[in-house]
Amino acid sequence: MPDIKVAKHAGFCFGVKKAIEVAEDVAKNNDGKTYVHGQLVHNEKVIQDLESKGIVFVENINEIPQNAITVLRAHGEPGTTYQLLKEKSITKGNNLNDATCPLVTLVHNVAIKLKNNGYEVILFGKKNHPEAIGTSYHLKGKNTFIVEHEDDYEQVLEYISSNVFDKVAIISQTTMSVNGYKKLIENINSRLDKEKFELIPLSLKELDKKYGYVDTICNPTKQRQSDIDELAMDRDIIIVIGGLNSSNSKELYAKAKEFGVESYFIQSAEQLNPEWFDGKEKIGVTAGASTPDYLIDEVSHRIKEITSGKQEDEIKI
């Protein structure tokens, strides 16, 4: 019987759990509609479940009616969102329920403090991700320099050399690749002669470095990525479950492939192809921070069905 191992830290992180609890709680105690700006968390199944509980997801704030009960997503929002909601009489302590993850708020606070201490702050993140957009608001808005990939280090060097900055700091979106961030810093440093980028502790006590970077990738992301290291050591195949827009799930998939292990990124059990498991003895399953436990269970169950079915066929032959 093939051995199926599910990663220790697969699935919901505490920030996602909290956001869903907030939304469900608000919807339960509200006879009318509850509005959420954007995807509360990046998982299509979770969104469908919440829609069935009377929650309305809108992409544009203009679609939220005046005075409506509103929940803000886990990824954080730019200050403009709060201003626009205030114009609709939607405010905190009243009808606005903010589910921003505290670890995203921490990144906002780091960005603000670095900026206030004279740093030009560069963000390692995905330009279209709501978290990166929200963090940018605390820096230079649309003009914030965002680097998306470690191989784009030359763009960072060019940005620094074509401007006159007293001090430069790099921070990261919470869900980026730990290795990618490390490589980005190494790549940049390999091209600098004298002063190099050095780690600034999260406490931000040492703000005298000319070039610094702060490790703002959240712990749940790190745990899920480090579980991939473990799975890759002895698994023949790795299945990653996550939403199509989920940054941290896509990073898990990319990491599994980097290790050279046959890997697949799926949203649900129906997408599993029995042929993937031909000749595989050791199967690894993991899931991004916005994937519910029941999807992990469904996928594990389906893999068991597929692999035990195969065994029965083999016995019959």
Ligand code: SF4
């Ligand atoms: S992935 Fe990290 S930052 Fe994002 S919601 Fe989860 S704990 Fe918070």
